[in-house]
Every structure is written in structure tokens, then in C-alpha cells.
Amino acid sequence: MPRHSLGEGFRLSLLQAAAFAGLGVYLPFFPLWLENQALTAAQIGVILAVPMVTRIVAVAPLMAYADGSLGPRRLLIGASLAAATIYAVLSFASGPLAIGLLVFMLALAQAPIIPTSDLIALGAMKRNPRLDYGRLRLWGSVAFLAANLSGGYLFGVAVPDAILWSLCGLALLAALAALLAVPPRTANKVGPTRHLSAQTEAGPPFGFWLLVGAAACVQASHAAVYGFGSLHWREIGFTNAAVGFLWGLGVAAEILAFLALGRSVGSAAAALPLVMVGGLAAAARFAAMALTASFAASCVLQLLHGASFGLTHLGTMAAVAHLVPSASRGRAQGIVSAAMALAMAAATVMSGALFRSAGPLVFATMVPLAALGFALAWLAARVLDAQPQRAGEGG
Secondary structure, three states: OOHHHHHHHHHHHHHHHHHHHHHHHHHHHHHHHHHHOOOOHHHHHHHHHHHHHHHHHHHHHHHHHHHOOOHHHHHHHHHHHHHHHHHHHHOOOOOHHHHHHHHHHHHHHHOOHHHHHHHHHHHHHHHOOOOOHHHHHHHHHHHHHHHHHHHHHHHHHOOOHHHHHHHHHHHHHHHHHHHHHOOHHHOOOOOOOOOOOOOOOOOOOHHHHHHHHHHHHHHHOOHHHHHHHHHHHHHOOOOHHHHHHHHHHHHHHHHHHHHHHHHHHHOHHHHHHHHHHHHHHHHHHHHHHOOOOOHHHHHHHHHOHHHHHHHHHHHHHHHHHHHOOHHHHHHHHHHHHHHHHHHHHHHHHHHHHHHHHHOOHHHHOOHHHHHHHHHHHHHHHHHHHHOOOOOOOOO
């Protein structure tokens, strides 16, 4: 591989790591900062719901700016700097109304960061086929896990505001990574679009939207384990250390999937099979999770995270890279993110309503959702196969 490719790969890996390190601190530790602000449980619940709702509504319109004159580079730098500023201001805020308003503004700033990082990586991959998307993206997972582990030690001894200042610093690092990852001269070049089927520059084919629905269903089927996996494992007698090990095992499986199959994002034909395998893996994983209380079996099921999440994500990125015209790829990436956020929110609400009454059977309720994802991916394959190929488009 040429030296310039290695350099670009390193910069893009840093970009992914910077984007996910912030998330690795925010998800587990920002609620602890809110709790320290003397807010009630109900107020914390409402404030934590604000980013979820905001992302559903705002991410697609914000990502549309990546297709225009602003471009993905400036969008990501601006969003990261805005997030850093809001974290700094939050350290001086008090009261649920002020904090809630700032968290809403923070959600707007955060919404395009990860989708834009993926968009930049896909654009670079289209220009330089030697780049491996999976080997870039796995550094996001590594950084997320490292932030989880180091944050647990750091914030156990630091003042609560250290959480905000750490998040501020990581957002500034993300802005710097964006500045380095995409040279201004290539900021808006995403390379030629290759398609599975006939389409115009007006937008993706119908099969793409079926695939988006499929991926959203498969990823949303993880809602029960994301929201209540730790509680379930504690209730069946696993120690805190065992619970932490299970989560780490899932991330490790995800990293291995990206390492082994990340190059498949460069192939248009890989998109549909990857999502279908992800759907089958999710259905098997959550059906078995509802029936077992064995730690060994739970370890095996966590290893399936590499397929249920990892392969589904790779298939989705392959679809964005090859089924979407270059002129609308940013908006499509935003719609994908919004669809997944909406499906995840609905599945999380359903899981919350069922967990106390159904116990581990709540995981079984995720099986039809994963199966629906498989069925929609299969239907997308049939629709795309039925459409005529365009000569010279790499179909």
C-alpha cells in the first residue's frame, strides 16, 4: 500500500476513534453528572430522552448540508466545536430547564458527528479502494471501549464536572481529527457512484429504502439487551465483573467482525447478504437469550454481537456507498441514522414496558423484529434483482 494511503488510513482511523470516544464517555457517565445536579429521576429521564427525539427529527436535515456547499468536513468541524462549547457552558448551568435547553442544543450538535464520520470514511474508500472501511471503523469501537473502562476509574475519584470537561476535550479532539482527516481540496469529493441497479441522480432505488428498513429493524432488535441486559444478568446472579466482561466480549466480537469483513463494504453485492445474516444472527441470539441463565452460554451469545450488529452495520454502509448517488449521499446517511433512531426508540419503550412483567422473555419479543429485518432485506434483494442493470456503472 502506498505511503499516502497509510497516512490517510491513520487519519481516518483517528477520526472514527475521536467520534466514538466521546460517545463512550457520554452514554455511561453523563447521567451521573445529571444525577449530581439534584435533579429528580423523572427530570433526568426527560432530559435523557431529548437527544433521542432530537436525533430522529434533526439528523437527516443536518446531514443534507454535507451534500451542499458546506460539505462533510466543515459540518463535522462545526458540529464538534459546537458540542465542545455546549459542554463547557453546561458546567455553569443549574436547574432542569436550563440544563434541558442546553442538552437539546447539544443533541443538535451531536446528531451529525457519527454519520458524517462514516460519510467521510465511505467517500475516502470510494476514492481509494485500498482503504478498508472495517479497519477504519473498528478504531471507533476500540475507543468506545477504552473510554468506558478509563472513565470508570477516572470519574470514580474526580469531581463530577470532570465528566463535562472530558467530553469537551474529546469534542475538540474530534474537530482536530476532522481538520486532519479530510484535506480541503477533497472535502466534497466522494468519488464515482457504483450501483446495483438502474437509478438516476435524483435518489436511491426503492430497494435501498427497503434495506434501510431492514437494517433499522435488526439494529432495533438490540434494544432489550442494550437497555436491560445488565439488569437481567444481575438478576440471574452474575457479578458486576461478569457483566462488564460480557459487554467487553460483545465489543470485541464487533471489532473482529470489522477486521475480518470490513473490506466487503467495497463491494455492492455484499450489502444485502450481510444484513440478512445479521438479521438471522439477531433472531437466534435473542431467542436463546430468553431461555438461558448460563454464563458460558451468555458468552457465546455475546459473541454473536459481531454478526447481529457488526455485519448489519457493514451491510448498511455498503448500501450507502453503492446504491446512493454521490450528490445525495449525506442526506441518505442522515435518513439511515434517523430511521435507526426511531426504530430503536420504539423498541426501547416496548422493552421497558415488558421487562418487569415478562422478565427474560422480553428478549424473545425482539425476535420478530430481527426476523422482519431479514425479510425486508430478502425483499430488497428481489426488488433490486428485478431492476435492469445499467452498463458501465459497476452493477
